Amino acid sequence: MGKLLKFELFKLRKDRAFWTLVFGLIAAAVFYPMLIFFDEGFGTDPVSVRDLYTTTALGGNNYIVRLVPCILAGFFISSEYSIGTMKSMGASGNSRFRLFSAKLFVFSLGAAIISLIFPVVMTGLTAILSGFYDMPDLGYFLRTLGLTILYAAAFSSLMALAASIFTDAGKTIGFLILFFILIDSILYMLGQEFSFFETIYNHSSFKLYLDISKPEFGSGELLKMLLVPLITYVAAGLIGSFIFLKKEIK
Amino acid sequence: MEEFVLRTNNLTKQYKNQFALNKVNLTINKGSIYGFIGQNGAGKSTLIRLVTGLAFPTTGKIELFGQSNKTELIEARRRIGTIIEGPALYPHLSAADNLEAHRLLKGIPGKECIQKTLEIVGLQDIGKKKAKNFSLGMKQRLGIGIALLGEPEFLILDEPINGLDPMGVVEIRELLKKLNQEYGITILISSHILSELHLLATHYGIIHKGELLEQLTASELNGKCQQYIHIKVDNPDRAATIMETVLGTTHYEVLPDGTIKLYSHLEAPSKVSKTLTDNALLIEQFMPMGEDLETYFTNRIGGVQHG
Numbered sequence: 411m412g413k414l415l416k417f418e419l420f421k422l423r424k425d426r427a428f429w430t431l432v433f434g435l436i437a438a439a440v441f442y443p444m445l446i447f448f449d450e451g452f453g454t455d456p457v458s459v460r461d462l463y464t465t466t467a468l469g470g471n472n473y474i475v476r477l478v479p480c481i482l483a484g485f486f487i488s489s490e491y492s493i494g495t496m497k498s499m500g501a502s503g504n505s506r507f508r509l510f511s512a513k514l515f516v517f518s519l520g521a522a523i524i525s526l527i528f529p530v531v532m533t534g535l536t537a538i539l540s541g542f543y544d545m546p547d548l549g550y551f552l553r554t555l556g557l558t559i560l561y562a563a564a565f566s567s568l569m570a571l572a573a574s575i576f577t578d579a580g581k582t583i584g585f586l587i588l589f590f591i592l593i594d595s596i597l598y599m600l601g602q603e604f605s606f607f608e609t610i611y612n613h614s615s616f617k618l619y620l621d622i623s624k625p626e627f628g629s630g631e632l633l634k635m636l637l638v639p640l641i642t643y644v645a646a647g648l649i650g651s652f653i654f655l656k657k658e659i660k
Numbered sequence: 661m662e663e664f665v666l667r668t669n670n671l672t673k674q675y676k677n678q679f680a681l682n683k684v685n686l687t688i689n690k691g692s693i694y695g696f697i698g699q700n701g702a703g704k705s706t707l708i709r710l711v712t713g714l715a716f717p718t719t720g721k722i723e724l725f726g727q728s729n730k731t732e733l734i735e736a737r738r739r740i741g742t743i744i745e746g747p748a749l750y751p752h753l754s755a756a757d758n759l760e761a762h763r764l765l766k767g768i769p770g771k772e773c774i775q776k777t778l779e780i781v782g783l784q785d786i787g788k789k790k791a792k793n794f795s796l797g798m799k800q801r802l803g804i805g806i807a808l809l810g811e812p813e814f815l816i817l818d819e820p821i822n823g824l825d826p827m828g829v830v831e832i833r834e835l836l837k838k839l840n841q842e843y844g845i846t847i848l849i850s851s852h853i854l855s856e857l858h859l860l861a862t863h864y865g866i867i868h869k870g871e872l873l874e875q876l877t878a879s880e881l882n883g884k885c886q887q888y889i890h891i892k893v894d895n896p897d898r899a900a901t902i903m904e905t906v907l908g909t910t911h912y913e914v915l916p917d918g919t920i921k922l923y924s925h926l927e928a929p930s931k932v933s934k935t936l937t938d939n940a941l942l943i944e945q946f947m948p949m950g951e952d953l954e955t956y957f958t959n960r961i962g963g964v965q966h967g
Contacts, residue, residue, distance in 0.1 A: 497745070501713055502737065502765050658714065
């Protein structure tokens with residue numbers, strides 16, 4: 411398994427799509443606070459780092475965590491089928507389960523890195539520019555970052571599952587972006603008609619991710635916030651590896 | 661008994677009502693170069709995909725290095741190198757990086773093998789050029805280099821000389837011969853370029869419509885390829901009459917270009933040439949010949965189609 415992780419990490423390091431996304435997001439995370447500061451004037455009315463972190467960095471990150479890794483899924487997973495390298499992987503003498511697991515793990519790592527850029531870079535730069543004015547509590551900061559990684563991993567597991575089904579970068583990206591844009595509305599609408607779907611939606615990673623910026627969690631709520639993405643990650647990972655196990659590689 | 665690298669037993673692959681492979685019993689002996697011949701869609705790639713684990717048989721058994729159960733087969737595949745339907749390259753990576761990726765995939769310790777492999781396939785001076793900018797020949801050579809990583813005992817090469825220029829074809833042929841003779845690597849090679857296979861293979865398997873029609877050694881093939889005397893004279897019609905009346909044979913054919921293929925009197929060609937010249941025919945070409953692999957293959961599958 412170790413060698414497969416090294417193999418996938420090597421490819422992620424060399425993946426141009428990944429670095430384009432990373433640098434694009436870093437640029438956005440740098441430019442946005444700069445615009446605020448230039449707009450409001452340095453030092454006249456200090457910007458609250460806590461507010462910016464909660465509303466802009468975490469709020470805006472919702473779209474990044476759900477949508478940007480969809481592009482990576484297309485290029486990092488599905489394109490292996492179209493360029494033929496999946497064939498050499500399938501014939502390499504490694505079990506399909508290990509191949510899929512290594513790919514999922516490294517793809518999740520890539521998605522986690524992408525998911526952290528906005529909260530970390532934007533908050534860090536804002537803190538420097540505002541002279542560390544009204545900083546968020548460290549415990550809260552770390553908890554939200556941890557949950558961001560966890561939900562990014564859960565979503566990436568669903569993305570890897572779709573990427574294994576479609577085996578074409580364009581189809582994968584198109585489907586996943588539509589899926590992640592529409593899934594909340596679809597589950598919400600179904601929930602209005604059938605209470606079963608409301609329960610599903612309320613206990614899904616899609617809904618719970620919107621709550622990660624809450625300042626406090628009630629008893630059992632944090633456990634739910636942790637368990638749901640973990641279960642999503644494992645369940646989608648297992649289904650994905652089962653599909654990959656049965657799939658004929660063309 | 662010869663040691664085998666690959667053996668299939670009644671290997672069958674069925675897609676709905678169509679058999680891509682039908683009860684194929686194929687054996688590849690250790691140290692051989694096995695030329696796998698068949699038309700497009702005959703089942704060559706399907707068999708290769710089953711052996712390499714990319715597809716799954718409907719029924720039948722695959723034995724690779726004597727291993728046949730699922731887990732053992734996965735392990736056994738570590739001892740093979742493959743090119744399946746074209747070289748599998750990362751287009752945005754250089755030759756060295758492509759080899760590095762596959763080195764990591766195969767878990768080969770040490771990076772020394774990369775430079776060595778680049779030298780074997782003649783890409784040591786390619787530098788940082790990305791694979792997407794390679795010529796087809798360079799891609800094929802890099803594909804072979806990837807297949808060679810980890811010193812495999814068995815190479816499975818599906819159309820490895822496709823798109824190569826004549827010099828490239830010769831280079832790859834010499835490389836494969838060297839790998840076979842000096843390193844003892846067994847090679848399964850499928851190609852449409854039968855003249856090339858004829859120069860390389862020690863064994864042949866002919867597959868047609870999913871059925872393995874025949875397996876034979878190179879010497880058996882040479883024995884089976886029909887021998888004839890190739891004759892070109894100034895008046896083929898008169899030559900035909902003389903062959904029937906004087907030599908007493910109808911075992912010949914006159915081709916549209918006037919060339920005559922004489923299948924009898926192979927043991928006495930001088931008698932034939934003397935008879936023709938004695939009858940005032942001007943001989944332009946006269947040589948004993950044998951059919952090549954292409955003709956044999958065409959006849960073999962033609963026989964099935966019309967038989």
